[in-house]
Amino acid sequence: MSNIDVSVQRSENQMNLRQLQYAVAVGEELNFTRAAQRCGIAQSGLSHQVSQLEREIGAPLFRRSSRSVRLTPAGHVFLPYARRILHEADEAVAAVAALRGMMPGRLRIGTIPFGAGPVDQLSLLRDFRESYPAVEVTVSDEGSLSTIAAILAGTTDAAFVGLLRHQIPAGLHHQVLALEPLVAVVGPDHPLRGAPAVDVRTLADCSRFLESHPDSGLRAQVNAACARARARRQVICEMRNPADLAALALQGLGTAIVPLQAAQAAAAPAGQQAGILRLADPQAIQPVAFVHRDPPPIRPPVQAFLRLVRSRWPAEG
DSSP states (O other): OHHHHHHHHHHHTOOOHHHHHHHHHHHHHSOHHHHHHHHTSOHHHHHHHHHHHHHHHTSOSEEEOSSOEEEOHHHHHHHHHHHHHHHHHHHHHHHHHHHTTOOOOEEEEEOOOOSSSSSOHHHHHHHHHHHOTTSEEEEEOSOHHHHHHHHHHTSOSEEEESOOGGGSOTTEEEEEEEEEEEEEEOOTTOTTTTOSEEOHHHHHHTOEEEEEOTTSHHHHHHHHHHHHHTOOOEEEEEESOHHHHHHHHHTTSOEEEEEHHHHHHHHTTTTOGGGEEEESOTTOEEEEEEEEESSOOOSHHHHHHHHHHHHHSOOOO
16 A cells, blocks of 8 residues: 555656756756746746756756856756657657647747848748748847847747857857858949949048948948958948848948848949949958757747758758
């Protein structure tokens, strides 16, 4: 009889998937507050569930102090198994959903402006939607820096950004999908119009600049080009779409530094190719990169989207 009682007691205290999810979040964030925000639960509730899990397995997973959270030896051993269990559980749900012709869930994607560019985000999102119609897809274009912060906070799953590897924090996977040269766009009366190439500092000395928003990847690349040239520029306008900046610059409202394809798309209808100037700085480039957490979220919709991206842009190596 006592053996039966022990068995019943243990079955009532078995760890659950939610507890594993919380433990993995704490292990990846090394911060209970951020882990709770990521999981959408109060910090007290998350701490209680993690403590309950630790009692169940008979060992602490984390060393907590007022300033830091660290994995214990038991935590280092346990978390890979927890990730594997969560992944297999999600795969099981996805497999059953596939039998019914649908995959439930939510996908939160960050983007850069859709306009002319080397990466067709629209067709990618369309193909995902056609393949997984039951997934709720939300798209945001808050700017590359804000999007990176959202990925770290767990409110965005993956994103296309205009940042290079050294411009993003640790803990994120970063894959460059395309690189595009930056060019200057000037109006009909600009003194440098028609020049074969221009130095950024010379351009800044005789121009007022139309700029992208401060949190955009393009702004980060223009800032870097000006820093290399030791150029100070006067900013008179901020907009989100590079094609709009190029169109305004061609009308003589200021000077813009934008990706080549955005400049060409704006100049082509009016035949103003002479307003596009090559920059004498080979490092002046605009990347399009795909970014997500490393390791990535294990939810089936996110994994399906990652597979679609990899099918179009296989990672090197």
